[in-house]
Amino acid sequence: MRLSYYKFPEGTDEKILLENGCPVILKNGSSTYVDSIPDERRNEVNYVSTICGPASITWIKNAMKKWGGSGFTEHYDRDGGMFEVSEIILKGNNSTFTYNHHL
Secondary structure: OEEEEEEOOOOOOHHHHHHOOOOEEEOOOOEEOOOOOOHHHHHHEEEEOOEEOOOOHHHHHHHHHHHOOEEEEEEEOOOOOEEEEEEEOOOOOOOOOOOHHHO
């Protein structure tokens, strides 16, 4: 199984992060997905993550073109363990990974 993520560049505006589905990490350790953070709830927020996903490769490549940043794919085996992380590149095919030798 593969799960792909996009990482916004440092300093990206919080509004852009929230509009694109980045999780809000709360001070109690949990996370939530919201479109905006109300002022009365701001004290409960630890930070807004700059990593969004899982998402499609197409969306990630479009985001890389629009905002910069980077993308990566996590590869999982049948037991649920992650065995590799590969970078998503703008040019070329990102699905040339062969799984047979890992299973």
